[in-house]
Amino acid sequence: MRWVGFLSMPAAVQAQAFSMNMLRFGCSQLSIDRIDPLVEPGNVPSAHVHQIVGGDAFNASMPMADIAQLATCTTCSFDQDFSNYWTANLYFRARNGSFKRVPQMVNEVIGPANAGITVYYTAPGPNTVTAFKPGFRMFTGDVMRRTPTNLGRRVQSCYRCYDGPNFQGNSMAPCFDPQRDTEHFPTKPCPGGIRSSVIFPICWDGKNLDTPDHKSHVAHPVDGPASFALVDGRCPQSHPVKIPQVHYEIVWDTRQFNNRNEWPTDGSQPFVLSTGDPTGYAQHGDYVFGWKDNTLQHAMDNRCFGATCRGLTTQDFSKANRCSVKPAVREDNDGWFSELPGGHHVM
Numbered sequence: 001m002r003w004v005g006f007l008s009m010p011a012a013v014q015a016q017a018f019s020m021n022m023l024r025f026g027c028s029q030l031s032i033d034r035i036d037p038l039v040e041p042g043n044v045p046s047a048h049v050h051q052i053v054g055g056d057a058f059n060a061s062m063p064m065a066d067i068a069q070l071a072t073c074t075t076c077s078f079d080q081d082f083s084n085y086w087t088a089n090l091y092f093r094a095r096n097g098s099f100k101r102v103p104q105m106v107n108e109v110i111g112p113a114n115a116g117i118t119v120y121y122t123a124p125g126p127n128t129v130t131a132f133k134p135g136f137r138m139f140t141g142d143v144m145r146r147t148p149t150n151l152g153r154r155v156q157s158c159y160r161c162y163d164g165p166n167f168q169g170n171s172m173a174p175c176f177d178p179q180r181d182t183e184h185f186p187t188k189p190c191p192g193g194i195r196s197s198v199i200f201p202i203c204w205d206g207k208n209l210d211t212p213d214h215k216s217h218v219a220h221p222v223d224g225p226a227s228f229a230l231v232d233g234r235c236p237q238s239h240p241v242k243i244p245q246v247h248y249e250i251v252w253d254t255r256q257f258n259n260r261n262e263w264p265t266d267g268s269q270p271f272v273l274s275t276g277d278p279t280g281y282a283q284h285g286d287y288v289f290g291w292k293d294n295t296l297q298h299a300m301d302n303r304c305f306g307a308t309c310r311g312l313t314t315q316d317f318s319k320a321n322r323c324s325v326k327p328a329v330r331e332d333n334d335g336w337f338s339e340l341p342g343g344h345h346v347m
C-alpha cells in the first residue's frame with residue numbers, strides 16, 4: 001500500500017487495511033461512447049457520454065450472460081477480468097458557454113495504462129465475501145442528486161483535489177479524509193488534477209443478477225454504507241450475502257483548464273458531468289461482472305493485495321491498450337461544443 005501518509009491513519013484503520021484483501025489495478029480506456037447497456041439497453045445514443053473500460057464484449061445490448069465467454073480481450077491488467085466498468089465523463093464549461101471534455105490521466109502506481117479507471121475489489125479478509133455471478137450488474141449513485149449525503153467517512157462518492165503534479169495530496173484512503181475529500185467538485189483549481197472515487201454497496205439479495213432500477217438487489221450494511229478503509233458492517237436480512245466492495249478511481253486531467261481567467265466570473269467552479277450536473281453530487285458508476293470462472297472468488301479468498309495475485313496473471317499494458325471497442329455513436333469527443341452531447345442543460 002503506497003498511500004503517502006498512510007501511517008498517519010488511525011492505528012485501527014491501518015491494522016484493518018493490512019488484513020484486507022484488496023485488488024487494485026488499472027484498466028485502460030476501452031471506448032468513449034454514448035451507450036449504456038445497463039440503464040438504457042439498446043439505445044443508441046443513450047442520454048449522456050460515458051468512459052468505459054474492461055472487456056470487449058461491451059455493446060449497447062450486451063446480454064446478461066457470462067461475458068468472460070464472449071469477450072476476446074480486456075483493457076484491465078488482470079487477464080482474467082472481462083468485466084465492464086463505466087462512469088459519466090467530465091466537461092469544462094468556458095466563460096463563453098462552450099464545453100470541452102476533460103481528458104483523464106493515469107493514476108499513481110498503476111503504470112502505463114491509457115486514461116481509464118483504477119479499479120478496487122476489497123474484502124475485510126480472506127473468505128469473507130461471495131464473488132458475483134455471471135450476468136451480475138449494478139449501478140451506484142443518483143444522476144438527479146444535487147445535495148450532499150453528509151455521510152462523513154462513509155461517503156460513497158467523492159473528489160480529491162490533487163495539489164501538485166505526481167498526485168501530491170494523495171494521502172489517506174479515498175473518501176476517508178474529510179479535510180480533502182468532498183462530495184462536490186473542488187472549488188479551486190487543482191494543479192495535479194481531480195480524482196473521482198465511486199464506491200458500490202457490499203450486500204446482495206443473493207437472488208437477482210439485476211433489478212429494474214439496477215440498485216435494489218444490492219444494499220448497504222444496516223449501520224450505513226461501508227467506508228473504503230473499513231469494509232465492514234452487518235448486511236440486512238433482505239440482502240444477507242456480503243459481496244466484494246467495488247470501487248472506481250478516475251483522475252481527470254484538469255491542468256489545461258486551471259486558468260482562473262477562464263473560470264466563471266461569479267466565482268463558481270467550471271466543471272460539469274456529462275449528465276449536466278455542475279455540483280458533482282450526481283457522480284455515478286455502472287458495473288457488469290465478467291471475471292472468468294471463479295477467479296474473482298479465488299482472489300478474494302487468497303490474501304491478494306494490489307495489482308498482483310497468486311493464481312491470476314497480468315498482461316502488459318501495451319497489449320491491454322490494443323483492446324478497444326468501436327464507438328456505436330460516431331461523434332467528435334474532443335472539440336469545443338456549444339452544448340453537452342445529448343443537449344443536457346447544466347442544472
Ligand SMILES: *[C@@H]1O[C@H](CO)[C@@H](O)[C@H](O)[C@H]1NC(C)=O
Nearest residue numbers: 057058059060061062063070
Ligand atoms: C452485442 O453483443 C452480443 C453478444 O456479444 C451480440 O449478440 C449482439 O448482437 C451485440 N449487439 C450489438 C448492438 O452489437
Ligand SMILES: *[C@@H]1O[C@H](CO)[C@@H](O)[C@H](O)[C@H]1NC(C)=O
Nearest residue numbers: 094095096097098099262336
Ligand atoms: C470559447 O472559449 C474557449 C476557451 O477560451 C475557446 O477555446 C473557444 O474557441 C471559444 N468558443 C467560441 C465559440 O467562441
